[in-house]
Each structure stands twice: as C-alpha cells, then as structure tokens.
Amino acid sequence: MIRGKPDDDEYWNSSKFKAFTFDDEDDDFTRLKESKRAVNSILVEDEDEEDEVEKVNWSGEPVGSISWSVKETASNIRSTGEVRDLSFPKIDTAPSLPKNSSGYSLSSLFKGKTCDRFWRPLSLLLALLILYFLHCVIPWSINADVMLWQDYISDWTPEETVKRMQQGKAYSLEKFHFLQDKLLLLDEAVNAHDGNVITAVLIFLKKSLSKEILFRELIAREIALRHYIHYLKEMGEHKHLCTFSCLHVQLMQYRDHLNIKDENRRRDFLKNCLSLPFSQEDATHVLDHYTLLERQIIIEANDKHVESSSQADIFKKYPRKASILNMPIITTLYYSCFYHYGESEGTYSSPANIRKTFRISDKQFLLTCLGARAKLKAWFDVDALFTTKNWLGYTKKRSPIGFHRIVDILHKNNAPVQVLQEYVNLVEDTEQKISLAQKYKCHDVIINTYRDLKDRQLLIGYREKVERSSPEYRKIEELLFRWYQVRKGKTLRAWLRGKGVARALTVPKICPHGNNLAVG
Amino acid sequence: MAHSVRRDAPELPDFSLLKRLARDQLIYLLEQLPGKKDLFIEADLMSPLDRIANVTTLKEHEVDKLYKVEHKSIVSTSDQLCFLIRPRIQTVKWICDVVNADKAVGKFRRYKVIFCPQKFYACETLLEEQGIIGDVTTDEWSFYLLPLDDDIISLELPEFFRDNFLEGDQRWVRTAGSALHLLHSLYGPFSKVYGIGRCSKMAYESWREQVKEGEQRVRQADIGNVFLIDRDVDLVTPLCSQVVYEGLVDDIFRIKCGCVEFGPDVTSSDKSMKVMLNSQDKVFNEIRNEHFSQVFGFLSQKARNLQTAYDKRSGMDIKQMKTFVSEELKGLKKEHRLLSLHIGASESMMKKKTKQDFQEMLKTEHSLLEGFEIRECISFIEEHINRQASMVESMRLLCLLSLTENGLLPKDYRSLKAQYLQSYGVDHLLTFSNLKQLGLLVEQQPGETLTVMESRVGKLVNDKTAGKLTDAFSSLAKKSNFRALSRRLNLVPKSDEEYDLRVPRDMAYIFSGAYIPLSCKLIEQVLERDGWTGLEEVTRMINGHEFAVTGSNGSDPRGRSDAQRIILVMFLGGCTYSEISALRFLGKEKGYKFVVVTTAITNSARVLESMLDNHA
Secondary structure, three states: OOOOOOOHHHHHHHHHHHHHOOOHHHHHHHHHHHHHHHHHHHHHHHOHHHHHHHHHHHOOOOOOHHHHHHHHHHHHHHOOOOOOOOOOOOOOOOOOOOOOOOOOOOHHHHHHHHHHHHHHHHHHHHHHHHHHHHHHHHHHHHHHHHOOOHHHHHOOOOHHHHHHHHOOOOOOOOOOOOOHHHHHHHHHHHHHHHHHHHHHHHHHHHHHHOOOHHHHHHHHHHHHHHHHHHHHHHHHOOOHOOOOOOOHHHHHHHHHHHOHHHHHHHHHHHHHHOOOOOOHHHHHHHHHHHHHHHHHHHHHHHHHHHHOOOOHHHHHHHHOOOOOOOOHHHHHHHHHHOOOOOOOOOOOOOOOHHHHOOOOOHHHHHHHHHHHHHHHHHHHHHHHHEEOOOOOOEEEOOOOOHHHHHHHHHHOOOHHHHHHHHHHHHOOHHHHHHHHHHOOHHHHHHHHHHHOOOOOOHHHHHHHHOOOOHHHHHHHHHHHHHHHHHHHHHHHHHHHHHHHHHHHHHHOOOOOOOOOHHHO | OOOOOOOOOOOOOOOOHHHHHHHHHHHHHOOOOOOEEEEEOHHHHHHHHHHHOHHHHHHHHOOOEEEEOOOOOOOOOOEEEEEEEOOOOHHHHHHHHHHHHHHHHOOOOOEEEEEEOOOHHHHHHHHHHHHOOOOOEEEOOOOOEEEEEEEEEOOOOOHHHHHHHHHOOOOHHHHHHHHHHHHHHHHHOOOEEEOOOHHHHHHHHHHHHHHHHHHOOOOOOOOOEEEEEHHHHOOOHHOOOOOEEHHHHHHHHHEEEEEEEEEEHHHHHOEEEEEEEEOOOHHHHHHHEEEHHHHHHHHHHHHHHHHHHHHHHHHHHHHHHHHHHHHHHHHHHHHHHHHHHHHHHHHHHHHHHHHHHHHHHHHHHHHHOOOOOOOHHHHHHHHHOOOOHHHHHOOOOOOOOHHHOEOOHHHHHHHHHHHHHHOOHHHHHHHHHHOOOOOOOOOOOOOHHHHHHHHHHHOOOOOHHHHHHHHHHHHHOOOOOOOHHHHHOOOOOOOOOOOOOOOOOOOHHHHOOOOHHHHHHHHHHHHOOOOOOHHHHHHHHOOOOOOEEEOOOOOOOOHHHHOOOOEEEEEEEOOHHHHHHHHHHHHHHHHEEEEEEEOOOOHHHHHHHHHOOEEE
C-alpha cells in the first residue's frame, strides 16, 4: 500500500491526523509546545543505538520526510508528560495508517469545525446512556475512574478509545457515526497491534455498516481484513463473505463438505462446488473428489450386498474392515486391486478404470497393486506385473521403481524366499544385491554372485556362515571343487605353454583363462 | 557430557514465584463465587492447572466437582457453575447453549466464566448477543507464564502459531507483551532488548506501552537482556527430525506440559506411566541435551556404576549396612527406577525409528539442508507419498524441500501435490492452501515473466477487488532464502569433515553435525556483535523487522554483571527442545545462561498439524 502512492495522499493523510488530534486552535498550540519540549527531552536522552535502529527499520520513508515528522509529532504527543519515564524507545511497527484514496476525506475536513458542534452534545447523551446501560448490565466494566464526571464529558478520540479498550476500561463506540470516524477508529486499532481490539471494532463496524461498504473499505486494509475473515470463520459466518468472489472463499465453502455426514448429500454438495471459481488445477482436484465419492457410493452399495449375501469368496476369506466411503484415491485403488482384480475396465470398481479416471502414474499404480496382490500372496499376479514381452516373444522383467524397493515391499508382505530371490536377482547394483540377499537369506543369490565375481575367498567365508550339510553348503563345496580342478587344468596348460606346445594344443577361444569352465 | 565450561555460569532466578502468583489469583477468583460450585475446565488448561495447583487446593475453595469441557450437554446438579476456559468462540458458544438450555427448563443457576489468560471482546459480544450477560459474570485469570523447568517458561498457547502467522490475527500480541511485562516487573528491569520479526516488534511495542502505563519499581535486575524472535524467521529448524534425546522423546512420545506418558513397551509392565521430565530427574538431566547416539553408551555406563554401588553391600558389616540402607539405598533405588525407564524409552524409540527407514529419511533431510542431490530427494519424497507412509512426514519433507529450495519448480509442485491428494485425500487442498499462505510450501515464481503475465491477466479480470485481495495475500508469503542464509552464516558445516558427536564443537551437534539452527545462530551472532551491525544482508534476506534497543538503565553500571549474562529468549510461535538444547550448549560455551520463554513447545508434527483443516 505504501508503494506508488500519489503525492496528494500525503496531504490527506496529514490532514486526517489533525482532524482528530487537534480539536481547536488553542489546544493545538499548547500541545505543540509540549510536543516540542518532549522532542527536545528525547533528544537529550537519545542514544546512538536508537538512532541506528530507526534508520534500519523505517519502512520506506526517509527520516526527516513530512510523513515521518507528522508521525513523529503524533507519537510524541501521545507520550507527552511521560517522556522522562520512558526507558525504552519506540520503534515503528510496520504498517502505517493505511492511506485510502476514497473521497470521504472531505468530511474529515468539515468535521473538526462544524459537525462536531452538532454531534458533541448528542454523542455525550449517548455516552451517558451507554454508561448507564453498562453499569446496570455489565458490572465488570465499571472501573473506579469511570465514575468520574470528567470521563462522561470527555469526547474520546479514536486513539483514546482504543487505549481504553486495551486497558479494559469503559468506552463507547456509538459516537463514531461518520464512516471516516469509523475507519479512523479501525486504523487506530490496527496501529495498536491488538487483535482483540481490532476484532472488537470490526464487530462494531459489522453491525453499523452494510457489508458491501465494509468490504470495500477492508479491501484496502489487509490486516483488518484478515482479522475480519478469521472472526467470521470462527463464528461460522463465512457465508457472509461468499458473495465476494475472491481467493480463499471458495476453499472455505468447499471445506463445508466436511460437516455433511450423509454421503449422498455430501456428493451433491461437492457437485455444487464444481461451479466455484477454483484455479484450473484445483478445479481438477475437486472434480476428482466428486467423481471419487460418486464411484465409492456405487462400489460400497454393491460390495455390501455381495458381502452380505456371501456371493464372492474373497469377502468371506478377507472380510472388509471398513467402508470404502471417503477414503483417498489410492486407498480406493488398493481396495479395488484387493477385491476387484481382473475386472474389465468397463466396471467402476476395476483397477484399470480407477487408474484411468484419476490419471494414476505407472509407478503409483504398480506400488499399490503390488501391495494388494502381495498381501493376498498372489505371486502369480505379482510376477505378471513386471513381465513384459517384446515383439519376438521373449519375456523380460521391468519395473519403474528399483527392484530393491520391490523386494522390501514383498518382504513386508511375508513373501517366501523363492519369490524374494527372484527379485533380489534383478537388482542391478551388485553390492546392494548382496546386502539384500544377506538380509533376506537368499543363499542362492549370494553364492551365484560370488561365483560370477570369481571370488574364492568370499565363497569360503560364506561357507562358514551356512549350516553344514545344508543344500547351500553342498553347493559351495561343489563350486570350490570345480574351481580347484580348473586351476589344476590351468597350471597344466601354463606348463605346456612354457614348453612351447601350447599352440599345438589350440586352447579354445571362448575360455582364454580356463576358469570359465566353472560357469554353468 | 563433556562440554567445556568457559566460566561460572550465573545462577538462574527462581521462577516458581510465577506459579505462586497464578495460584493466588486463581484462589481469589474462585472466592469471588462463594459457596459450593462445579468447575468446568478446558481440556488444554488441565495440565497447566495441574502444575500450579491440585485438587485439594480447589476443594479447599469450595469446588465440588471437576469436569472437562467437552462441548456436550452437562449433568451437573450444582446451582453454581464456574468455567475455566481459553477465550475461544467455540467454547463460549457451548457455554451459551448450556445457560440457555437451563433457562429453557426454568433452572436457575449462577455462572462464572474465567478466561485465561485474558478475555476477548468477541467472546463477550457473543455472551451479550445470546442475552446471558448478567446470568453469567466474567473474569480474567492472568496466568500468562508457566515455568516448565529451571530455564523454560511456556505461555501454553499452541494456537499462537496458527492465529498469528496463518490467519494474520494479532489477538495474542498483547498477551505476549503482557507476559514480557510480568517478567520485566518481577525479574527486570531489562537493559537491552534485541528482536527480529514483525510479531516480535509488535510485542515489544505492546510491552513498552504497558511499562509506560504502570509505575516502575526500582530493583536489582535478575535478567539483563532479552531477545525476541518470531517463529517464521526460521521455519526450517522446527521441521527437522530431532535427534537430541529430549527432542526425540518429544517427537515420538509427545511431551505435554513437561510431562510424558510412557506406554507399556517402555515401562516393561502392563501399565503406562506418566513421568515428569525436568532437571529434577537426575538421569534425564544428564542425557536430555545429548545426541541420541551417545545416550546408550552413557546409560550403560550409568548402569555399571549403579551395579558397583549395589555391590558394595557384599563386604559390609552390620553397621555399615545400616548406614547404607538409611542413606544410600533410597537414592540408588530411585536412580535405578529412572535408569530403567530411560533405557526402556531409548529401546522403544530405537525400534520405532528403524521401522520407519529413519536412516534414509535423515539422509534425505541432510541432503536438502545441504542442497545436494535434490532430484534423489524428490523421488524419495514421491515414493514416501506413493506408499501412503505417514501423512505428516510426507508433508514435512515437502515443506523442507520448499523452504530450502525457495519453492518448488511449478512442474514438481503440481505433480507432488496431485500425488499427495491422491494418497491422503483431496480435502488436503485446504492444507496446501494454508501451507502456501504461510510460505511453508510454495511454487517457485519464475521471475519477471510471471509478473508481466499477471499484469496482463489482471487487466483482463473484471473483478478488480479479487485481484487486489490476491495481492494482499500473496505479499504475506515470503521467500525463505535458506540457501543464501546458510552460506552467509555457515549453517551447514562442510560434509567432508568428520563430526565427533561425543565432543560437539558447535550447535550443529543437535542435528548430527549437519545443520546449525538458524534461530540459535542469529541469537549467537547478535549477542556477539551486541546488535545487528554487520548482519544487514542476513536481516534483509529474512525480511527484517529487526531491532536492538537499550533501556535508560542500559548504560547504568548498577546492573549486575551476572544479570547481563542471563538472556531471556522469547520465541513467538513456539520453539523446539532441540533449539533449547542448542542454546544450553551456546550458554556453556560463552558463559551465558539462557531462559527460554515460548508461546508453546513445538515440533514438526505440531507445526504441521496446526495447518490441517480437513476435519469437521
């Protein structure tokens, strides 16, 4: 709000200050003198630190500018008489009085001179009435000092009013009739950084202004607006705001679906939400939400029927723990992979249909499907998930996620070693493969890997870890023996080569080092 | 365990006075409603109340029955009802219903509502609108500060964070100012106040106004310096996994008001047990600030020592045995009990963390902090979401990614958001909107191009008000600039150096040597420089509102030098146990004592749960 304001704004702003601070000329003069004294005494006490702070913190306005000095005087007037006790300096706490460029500032020009003379007795009467009312009905708000006659006749400025409200003293808002006065009061509350008072003023404004006018003024007052929205939210009155199509309100409206328990009514409510002005992205999500609930209602009705009439084995074997209503998309997919696997894409409950409707990524689909099928120990289905055929009819296992994760998931679902080792074998990184194999005790994988690495030491080491007379043990023994034989053969050939006979013997090319014999 | 202590740290002032004051005021308020009465207590006021008074105290002042506020119809037969509540619209609405229901059946009762720590006009307006002012009297119980430990004071206002930073409601600013005022008048006068953040500045102003209004007693200061800091200055730290013992206990078991409930898996019995965790617990006091990897070693050493102490009995004669039993045995038994409890807790935490792939999670976190292998991090997070692993943890990683990277690339943001909604429910749209508004999880703005686009679109949009409003909201979400800040302040130590967690060299030890919490680093730097000079670039990146002010008695030599070394740090919006540990470490290194005042103790789960909106 500060940036790019026209020059004459400054003027209106300063005049506004006068309108409420200096009631008449005489007063003005004495106060000015006081404020001068105050300024001087501050300067005496001034410390370097303070100076530095002010320079750093002044939001945009150079020290010494007009608006700066206006504010400075205002704040000094406020502290007149107390300056000497003032042990800590004031720092400018962000938003300055919002400058509104509406034409209403005219009234503030007149106000000080003519209108006040008319209103003052009236507002005095009102204040008296209110105080009487307060006295009768709200015993707590009566402070000792309220009883002083002086307080009855004093016409509190917005500033004083706000201060009294902060201190929990009696106050009256009814005298703020002019829109301009109301706004000054609001701005003063905002400047005091007391959310409690800001809300109190807003409640008063809500009661005494039409919502269009209030909203128009709040648009330019961000802090007050946020207090207002929060208050309405807490009161459950945010519909009040819904007539204004602007950010956040559609979400607040969408949120109301949570309060609807009946699923059919909730679905209809969501359908209505589709017409709200969401961003393109969010609109898709809300549509998804509606579609999902619509499908869930259909699936739930159907499955409930099937389950109760015990038509399908799967429900008997694995009774449903909860209804699928209001579950997330992925949970629904899991459910469908669990109970409705293999259904054709035409049915709402089929995994293929859910995948397509909600644009589920391959990775996500695979993970969910894998989880569901593994839970059912349908290893054949698991296998089929990864198998791809090329045009020659060769099959190959592929996965959009690392096979090490697949192994983890299978293990969590208590897959047997035979199944696990197949997937451990598909892990590309050898080190990872071995550590996984060790973790899940896939001996074959380890032995074969060591064999391929031609690492005799590791194999011997591993022999110690497996049980004697187990098939693994025998396999290692066998391998080691064959290696021994190969080594013997190799020495023989080397000897022959040394003798110059090697060429004559023609060692086959495929095994130049001999130990390839061990493979297979 | 083996921190080098630079010099004798000053003694902390006694904060139990705060409890006494609160208790006395409560008693006074209860006596304002003479005769027998039933007391309804707001659920989250029960623990704080427990810390300062007990049932006997309440019974002594004619409280007959105690109820928890449950927003249901009541069964009390008493003709006087007293409600002890937080100033919340929902609770007041419920009270209105209770009163009006009584009126409808012609039942006459007297009602008193005591708001803690203060009343709000909005609540009173509601009472007035419901036509029950007069039947209901109201009061304020200005119980602002609850000392949780020797050096921790809490306002117990967890909603502060959401209200202030998300909703933009400044209702608690004055409360913070009043709390500061109370501390100032009891333990001040303060000589220096440093601060950073918009709310800090407002709280300072509010406090200053209150000082001006009241009279100032001249007394010897106990606390010399004050540091105010907004939680949104550093949102990265509370979102990191805690690995210091106390923080870890809080992450896993949730410490509530300084008290934790250990389940049967910890107590190795069939009952759960509530345990106070503070400096009175000697075993806990020695491990609370330690990195978790050091805790096991310490506990087993402690167990061995205990064994030796018990073994002393064997060679004793009757007389020695007698003194042993009367003097040592009780202490040993107590220590024994505590020791087995903390060993149980450590084991249980170990088990839980290995189950969740904690190592991998930490690795991702550290990579994010370091800005290293971001693609891998993103795919880890993606898979975490795809597997429907913990909803809050997924959210936490997403937010860390956004904060450290200054927002997500639009492509990533869209894809991760879509997958998140698929996995955890579309109604998390509300959560995403909240996170965006707070700046926790945002889309990167591709610089100027978008601004041009926006202005073009803005011209097309008829509804100008909507456009203005959007601007107003987006201006609040600020950039985190984490990477630049981290470089400037050396928050992430070089990863090639080995970090010895047994002998920590800096505050980074609280995150396994991977990251020095920004909040604590700022405090360290400002105290070292006695102000913000030289930190201009840093404060600009944080989005400023920093200040450093000296009171009139600041230059006064009267202030005890001890008091100058006691620093009150006030976190507006909550702080974590890890940060407290880091400050304790800093204090030991530099000869300070820190007193932490916080609106509430927080952690990643609490921060994120306060952003959730998707429950009815």
